[in-house]
Amino acid sequence: MALPIRPTHQTYDIVVIGGAMMGSAVAWWCARNPDFQGRILVIEADPTFEHAATSLTNSCIRQQFGTAVNIQISQFGAMFIDRFKEFMEDDSAPDIPIQSFGYMYLADNDSFAETLANSQLLQASLGAGTQMLSPAKLAAAYPFYNLDGIIAASHNPVNEGYFDGGTIFDWLRKKGGQLGVERIHNRATGLRLGANKVTHVALASGESISCGAVVNCAGTRGAEISAMIDAPLPIEPRLRYTYVFEAETPLPRDLPLTIDPSGIHVRSDGRYYMAGAAPDDDHPRDPDDFAMDHNLWEDKVWPALAHRIPAFERIKLRNTWAGHYDYNTLDQNAVLGPHPEVRNFHFCNGFSGHGLQQSPAVGRGLSELLIYGAYRSLDLTALGYERIRANAALTERAVI
Template structure:
């Protein structure tokens, strides 16, 4: 499909930098907000989204977080997925979104790890999540295929946890936003104009300037670079994360929960195959276009961990693998959302550190509400405000994989 490279107008009420999942979410929720009748431009440098975090996502959702606000965000996300057609206006062409709810299973091998899981489970249960702590004996009875040597407890929640069709949600947000008048172009923002603590517009790759009432930084792993253009600092950097899809010679007779092993490797069912992931041996910031893979990771780290935890997986065939990027918040691995305190019309939706896809319904809705009314109208997302970054006071999320 042909995508324009030149905007139709010289200025817009909202310019969104980045058209992947977060940018599309903000665009749709703005277009759907009853109090908004302005113009929106989405500028995307890679409209095929081949290098985006969205394209490389494993498309999972969970409520097993260590911060209550993240549990609440995912609870709305699960409701949104279950009722996607209704949230999209009841259009019969909008599909029902498939969600496979086999749950996450976090395993703890140390007393400290057990304490973290027990504290998180108590908080999650207070928020209405179905998380349960399972002793090693309970784990052995429920999941007899695990080798539980050294495992003290597990934390499991099979309710509204698993993976979902994030691709369809992304596609329909863009479709509906376009039909509502949102303009998407293929171009790159190379500069941001600022005067007296206020963003006045953006500069595109061809040197043209576009005025803006609000500018939204939805640039994923490139968010730090975009923030620099606006003259502000953002602790968000690209970090590599690996995904491996494999076939088991002796597959399990039941779905495998997304198992988060103490080794740092996680693995789950993926149809007739299985999907595993992990960070690299070392985890530095990388260039946003660096997708070079360390092919030793599968043989040296991932396969041994999987075969150790699930002896039935002693014979595996790697089908495919890829490298994606987390937009990693180095302060606390949590989202940064809302206006920048020094540049009030520069809006942030950044730093999700691997859980952005599942949080995109609540985050896009919340930022759209703020742009329209200057506050969060539904779920209070103020814990994610930039203020904590400036103060160096982390809202630490410990359940990052």
């Protein structure tokens, strides 16, 4: 059913700009909280979500991060997925299993092997099941790898792998609507400020909506929205390519999401396999640029796959697409929470490919800020905007 263009009311307590996974998660978490009795409006420029990162994601989750806050965010995400029916409070909600084939990071140099080992210690201290594997152990468990040059690996087979993010997204929108969340097909064109807060959101259709708070969930256009309050964001669209292929000789077991030193990653995808790669020239793109580089498959991706997994010398490409990361050039980490001065403007931007798996914890955290003025469950302060202004990176090295 098509969304209406114009809002029902002139005033909303919370206006969410961007209605994909993050915007839907924020709106749902707020609406389900009995302590919130206000109105929520979600503004979505493209309700088909044809080019949204939510639609073009590879839909995976992992705990193998190098910062504690990201590990904890994904741990809650895994728990949310596991208890999805309970969170939806609806017996008709589906079970959403995680296909836990895990992520497999391969190291071909001492520096990266040390990074993996240090990260494993951090992950294990927080309860993750990550293990370091020697080449011998790796070869015994996964004999289909060519381990030439590989000196170590990191793998976590618990709550890491693929999940059905599309179904979760559908249910967040559905349940949000049942709880009173209003969604419109429109675009925010300006923000009016007064007394150090956003007082109105201007719409492309001509209306000016008064608001109690604004949440910027605009994905690759997040920097455009924050510029409306003169708040620079180091976030830009970056192209990422996905390839789905069939192997003439399938592997004897599920393939972990393998991050090869070449920069290519590949995993099982049902009876097929899914690989991903960045362009060789990884520069910012226009938000509407989704052009494929068809030479990259033949020149880089397929050779890298066949080198690491010789069975992939005989494969048939079945599907390809291009998507975008809302890439944070400072530290590849999310920017969350209120602006230091314009306190009712909240950031929810720059996930750099982690957004789908982080949406449960981020939606919960921002709802707590919006309703109570502080984080109550998981402290996400380290991901605040202050570090952007101070140019103080919280670098996440585990970016794919």
